Amino acid sequence: MTVHSAADRTGSGDKRERILFAAERIFARHGFFAAKVSDVAKEAGVADGTIYLYFKSKDDLLISLFERRMLELTEALQTAIAGKSPREQLRAFIRTYLQKCADEAAATEVLTIELRQSSKFMKEYENPAFADFLRMLGGIITAAQASGDLTQAIPAHIAARMIFGVLDELALAWVLAKQPFGGGAAGARPKKFDIVRAADWVITLITTGLEAHKESK
Amino acid sequence: MTVHSAADRTGSGDKRERILFAAERIFARHGFFAAKVSDVAKEAGVADGTIYLYFKSKDDLLISLFERRMLELTEALQTAIAGKSPREQLRAFIRTYLQKCADEAAATEVLTIELRQSSKFMKEYENPAFADFLRMLGGIITAAQASGDLTQAIPAHIAARMIFGVLDELALAWVLAKQPFGGGAAGARPKKFDIVRAADWVITLITTGLEAHKESK
Amino acid sequence: MTVHSAADRTGSGDKRERILFAAERIFARHGFFAAKVSDVAKEAGVADGTIYLYFKSKDDLLISLFERRMLELTEALQTAIAGKSPREQLRAFIRTYLQKCADEAAATEVLTIELRQSSKFMKEYENPAFADFLRMLGGIITAAQASGDLTQAIPAHIAARMIFGVLDELALAWVLAKQPFGGGAAGARPKKFDIVRAADWVITLITTGLEAHKESK
Amino acid sequence: MTVHSAADRTGSGDKRERILFAAERIFARHGFFAAKVSDVAKEAGVADGTIYLYFKSKDDLLISLFERRMLELTEALQTAIAGKSPREQLRAFIRTYLQKCADEAAATEVLTIELRQSSKFMKEYENPAFADFLRMLGGIITAAQASGDLTQAIPAHIAARMIFGVLDELALAWVLAKQPFGGGAAGARPKKFDIVRAADWVITLITTGLEAHKESK
């Protein structure tokens, strides 16, 4: 029977989810190309062939992972910005984004590192979920520019890209947490900085820039 | 080891360079993992085995490429900022970085996309050249903070990361140039924006932020 | 064992038949090795596992198909030759054989093409139904030789083989109907010739040979 | 260097030939589908990957084998019929064909059994070598019909098919040599009949048919 009660759905969806998150952990651990499908299967506790009941190919696994996480992220961001002024939306966007990164380290690692793979994923693959994400951020900026809160000196879609760059890079640095930051001796691996607190720094940069404002307020 | 004395540079150094730039083009075209060593050999006009006279492995080829380009970049940046005030150094840094990206599209593509590959390159590989790069940027910011030009609200090494994020993301967007930005019709692929002109936008963001300054000017 | 009593034939015998003929169509369409058991199941309108309630294996499906069709053929041939003289039996045999081929294209395709697969089917599998078939033809020839109608210059079992070769090859040519025969332009695919009419040609070949008989008639 | 002296050519061609004939033996032994590429490699004394330096795929190996043998056969036939009358050409054709089968048992097994595989080889693959073969035989018959030696009651291309059917079936029977012919007890495996001697039987069938000629000569 292919009829599933609500109870079954967790059972079946469960396996797909289990594979997806197993893949996320394995891809984060070894990198997409070095990861073996059979490792994902082992991590998920299923047979190798089972993966192909739920995903077309190893590539499809990565893309599905990406879309699944982007959807989750987009929903969280939508919720976070609902009913706010453009200014507040921008702050909420930044805070929520970094909070999600902090909550899901493996996902962050896969999204920030693996998905830059050019072939198949950034070039061939159209990546509509990411386009939506950028459009959402661009929309906030456009609204803020229209309301006079943000300068129009920078095109909204470029500004969106720049903000994403800041967030993405911080997420990457946080996830790897082994680059010698200025603070420590060369080669030392500083403790991970508090990425949620970093949200305030991003907001500062985005809104008032780095220039010292001796005279202001 | 792939260390070569100055003497090598005359005859075989030439071949080494040829292989390196052939690899850059091939990696940019197909992506590092999809690229075949034999394709690099064909592009360079040498036999497959010859590559292994100059490089330990395919990985070594990518790392060498990275180090070669980072060295070039660092030198260009050093030259650009020499003898300037911290404020001006920051501007010069941004302009020079984006100018180099514009000059060398294949190199930019490899550096921004391929080098995020976690395994071997961001995790296992220590990446001293990139650390130097960040340290250089961090040093400029620290100096600017010390001179009172920049706010101390953000740790210098974090600020360096954020600025790098902006630059890196713009370089990536420019290199791919196929994401539908908000400005055009859905699905349209806007012409590449002028990345050199984008330097001014980055400088605006970095120095005064996005906030509208109604009273200024 | 796939032996079923008469009782089975009412309900499940139906399903067995449905699977068998679905297999015939699928094997004819894709070839035995390329055909998937699940495709046979889909064509038959049953679940994959159901096939294994009626057949031991995919191989068993092909063998059952073969035996089923050979039995049918043998019965038709027996009926056709009953009560005739050896001479007439030979003609009836040839006509009936080709008529059956024309009636059941998918069966013909499977029998002529797939069953030559050596492993399992012509080597390992004893193939008693085919042996019976040849024995029947050989018996007709032996009788005709004994009655003085046919020459004894050729051993009966060899003659039987040769006649089968003629019939089998015509059936194959008819089923494929895409070999460029001498008659048409090179590369042209002639329409299927009338295989039933071909029976007369076979009878001519078998009885009087190809040699021109200037004095006869 | 890719320059090969005449001596080298045997060295290089040698390996291709070695693989080809190893494949022939392995395919004859296990059947094409059951045969593993690695078994062919082992039989040829090369590494698995080496096969792919000379052949595109496992399928290509079978097709190459087929074309190689058909070319050889066609050349032998051309030589055998050169300068003869149509009547004699037909006899020479039959004798040469069966002689070649006797000389190369493995080749005969692969050609008669494996090549009937529908998918890829009789349906998708155009099979020009076989078409040439049939055209050659058809040409002989047409000439013999024109000279009045053979009856025109049967279209030449159909007659060619029928003769090929006789030859092919005898070759198959000889190669398998396990079908219980009428002569022995059921299940017994008679010694292989002399296939070269069978040529006379074929000639008898083809020219004068099976009918007893009491009054003739």
Add this chain to the structure above:
DNA sequence: GATGAATGAGGCTTCATTCAT
């Protein structure tokens, strides 16, 4: 009996690397 999700063994093929010339 019927189902079809799950299994997992196994093979074709690729490609980084080697080494005899």
Add this chain to the structure above:
DNA sequence: GATGAATGAAGCCTCATTCAT
């Protein structure tokens, strides 16, 4: 140094078969 034919390890994926429901 340069070559490129040869190597062979390794992985993605398929699909016949099983078995819990």
